[in-house]
Amino acid sequence: MENIIISLKxxxxxxxxxxxxxxxxxxxxxxxxxxxxxxxxxxxxxxLRIIGGFQxxxxxxxxxxxKDITKLPPHKRQVNTVFQKYALFPxxxxxxxxxxxxxxxxxxxxxIKSRVQEVLELVNLIGFEKxxxxxxxxxxxxxxxxxxxxxxxxxxxxxxxxxxALDLKLRKEMQIELKNIQQELEITxxxxxxxxxxALTMSDTVIVMNNGxxxxxxxxxxxxxxPENAFVADFIGDSNIIDGIMRKDFLVDFAGNSFTCVDxxxxxxxxxxxxxxxxxxKIVPQIQGAITGVVESVIFKGVHYEMIVDASxxxxxxxxxxxxxxGSLVGMNIExxxxxxxxxxxx
Amino acid sequence: MKSRIxxxxxxxxxxxxxxxxxxxxIFFAFTSQSGEFTLSNIIAMNDYLDVxxxxxxxxxxxxxxxxxxxxxxxxxxxxLARGKQGTMLMIVILPMWxxxxxxxxxxxxxxxxxxxxxxxxxxFHLGPFNLINNSGAVILGMIYNYIPFMILPLYxxxxxxxxxxxxxxxxxxxxxFHIITKIxxxxxxxxxxxxxxxxxVPSVSTFIISRMLGGGTNDLIGDIIESQFLGNSYNxxxxxxxxxxxxxxxxxxxxxxxxxxxxxxxx
Numbered sequence: 069m070e071n072i073i074i075s076l077k078x079x080x081x082x083x084x085x086x087x088x089x090x091x092x093x094x095x096x097x098x099x100x101x102x103x104x105x106x107x108x109x110x111x112x113x114x115x116l117r118i119i120g121g122f123q124x125x126x127x128x129x130x131x132x133x134x135k136d137i138t139k140l141p142p143h144k145r146q147v148n149t150v151f152q153k154y155a156l157f158p159x160x161x162x163x164x165x166x167x168x169x170x171x172x173x174x175x176x177x178x179x180i181k182s183r184v185q186e187v188l189e190l191v192n193l194i195g196f197e198k199x200x201x202x203x204x205x206x207x208x209x210x211x212x213x214x215x216x217x218x219x220x221x222x223x224x225x226x227x228x229x230x231x232x233a234l235d236l237k238l239r240k241e242m243q244i245e246l247k248n249i250q251q252e253l254e255i256t257x258x259x260x261x262x263x264x265x266x267a268l269t270m271s272d273t274v275i276v277m278n279n280g281x282x283x284x285x286x287x288x289x290x291x292x293x294x295p296e297n298a299f300v301a302d303f304i305g306d307s308n309i310i311d312g313i314m315r316k317d318f319l320v321d322f323a324g325n326s327f328t329c330v331d332x333x334x335x336x337x338x339x340x341x342x343x344x345x346x347x348x349x350k351i352v353p354q355i356q357g358a359i360t361g362v363v364e365s366v367i368f369k370g371v372h373y374e375m376i377v378d379a380s381x382x383x384x385x386x387x388x389x390x391x392x393x394x395g396s397l398v399g400m401n402i403e404x405x406x407x408x409x410x411x412x413x414x415x
Numbered sequence: 416m417k418s419r420i421x422x423x424x425x426x427x428x429x430x431x432x433x434x435x436x437x438x439x440x441i442f443f444a445f446t447s448q449s450g451e452f453t454l455s456n457i458i459a460m461n462d463y464l465d466v467x468x469x470x471x472x473x474x475x476x477x478x479x480x481x482x483x484x485x486x487x488x489x490x491x492x493x494x495l496a497r498g499k500q501g502t503m504l505m506i507v508i509l510p511m512w513x514x515x516x517x518x519x520x521x522x523x524x525x526x527x528x529x530x531x532x533x534x535x536x537x538x539f540h541l542g543p544f545n546l547i548n549n550s551g552a553v554i555l556g557m558i559y560n561y562i563p564f565m566i567l568p569l570y571x572x573x574x575x576x577x578x579x580x581x582x583x584x585x586x587x588x589x590x591x592f593h594i595i596t597k598i599x600x601x602x603x604x605x606x607x608x609x610x611x612x613x614x615x616v617p618s619v620s621t622f623i624i625s626r627m628l629g630g631g632t633n634d635l636i637g638d639i640i641e642s643q644f645l646g647n648s649y650n651x652x653x654x655x656x657x658x659x660x661x662x663x664x665x666x667x668x669x670x671x672x673x674x675x676x677x678x679x680x681x682x
Contacts, residue, residue: 120582121586141585142582142586143586143587147586149582151582152579153579155582155583156580157580157583158580168597169587169588172593217586220587220588
């Protein structure tokens with residue numbers, strides 16, 4: 069039984085007359101790892117701040133376990149936040165930073181001590197109790213910030229781009245660690261990031277946002293394989309987005325050719341966006357290809373080569389494990405199920 | 416080596432205008448008029464203990480009120496948008512652009528028996544009240560003149576408090592009151608101790624304010640010292656001794672606060 073823990077209804081936020089959130093509706097399922105994903109300025113952090121209680125809405129309401137908490141101040145909410153730059157208390161040592169929330173709740177010293185110990189173990193910082201904040205590395209400060217929030221046993225943990233300041237290797241490690249913590253404690257994580265890979269790696273549900281509007285909500289696999297519009301397709305991974313015309317069900321024209329596809333339900337001759345992932349394009353000898361073009365550039369990317377192929381003006385991004393010479397003529401084929409058809413975005 | 420060369424002008428300045436005069440003060444404090452060594456000047460301070468205590472009392476009251484008034488102002492300014500902070504700080508400093516004496520004269524015309532305030536109240540058939548020539552007026556003068564010295568150091572440490580830290584405290588369950596006691600005050604300690612010193616030190620040694628607003632019945636130690644050099648009871652030896660004692664007291668208080676400040680830094 070999936071239980072909705074947080075629900076945002078018709079949320080509108082304005083700064084200086086500009087709408088940051090345009091009537092957002094959102095349900096967060098209990099015990100899930102939910103990611104708000106989008107480019108900067110898309111409203112994802114604002115959405116998180118509404119849930120944390122730091123951002124007032126112009127209109128709309130917020131429910132926590134079906135109770136209206138729109139007007140509840142942050143210190144009375146059962147959510148805790150891991151802030152972007154950690155926001156640790158510089159005048160307190162690590163123990164006192166983590167114990168901060170518990171001391172306010174006036175728990176006994178013994179209870180505080182055992183709970184702090186418990187989370188220190190969780191984030192691998194046993195023995196750091198007396199250290200000062202400034203003596204820690206970025207990754208360690210990040211763990212303290214997570215511990216300080218988790219020690220209060222919130223129902224929901226909000227994380228605002230918590231790994232943004234870490235280097236790539238540390239970020240990957242922390243991604244796995246955070247995911248493990250979430251599964252171990254069985255609490256809801258709402259995670260804000262602009263890094264699509266991070267979102268796909270960690271989440272049960274991804275919410276893609278742009279310009280204050282939710283573009284798509286789905287599992288990482290859904291979002292990647294079945295993007296609902298060209299924005300999502302473009303933002304999640306690399307994509308070739310081409311203008312096409314839907315001739316009839318399962319038949320689409322683009323790049324000067326007709327292709328069989330698996331989409332239906334469009335109007336006859338509707339103008340559509342055709343999205344094709346670079347890794348779904350097969351390079352074949354020129355005569356066998358549905359599309360032909362000239363290889364413009366080749367970049368070695370480790371696992372594969374990334375090529376730009378110019379086919380009568382449109383520059384296709386193609387990923388292939390085979391190397392083709394720059395300037396050679398190649399053919400390209402696409403399987404029907406790798407052709408994603410989308411309604412044109414209203415701009 | 417270069418840095419030492421750059422310091423020479425200041426060192427020369429300090430020697431001529433601070434070290435040598437200080438030596439002279441000490442010399443005068445321990446000599447009689449005939450130039451012999453004596454402790455009688457220091458012992459004579461006994462007669463002025465009440466004035467000394469009054470000076471300290473007034474300064475302590477003024478400093479505490481400056482802190483109470485300045486703390487919230489400094490915090491609010493530090494939370495404004497950058498551009499507005501500059502404007503607000505200028506308003507705080509603005510009175511200091513006017514000569515100290517003129518500012519204090521202005522208070523006289525406000526507080527006098529037929530000054531602006533009493534005349535205004537007279538319109539409502541109130542008063543006239545006795546607003547000047549009492550201890551309250553002297554303390555008011557101290558607060559008015561020295562409060563910028565409280566607000567500025569407080570502001571400068573408070574701007575360094577990250578807004579996220581305050582939000583984090585709220586997030587962890589802090590109400591408004593706890594945010595002040597558990598976050599803002601501990602993080603402003605350096606500014607608080609600097610502010611206390613920069614208000615207390617000029618307050619405790621002032622003589623103009625008490626002269627102009629105290630009406631001669633609330634003389635402070637500064638007035639007594641001044642009269643030893645420029646007034647009727649000319650006695651630079653006694654004046655030097657008083658200055659020395661006052662200086663020692665101020666130094667003691669300052670070192671006390673510095674200790675307090677550095678302890679914080681260690682934690």
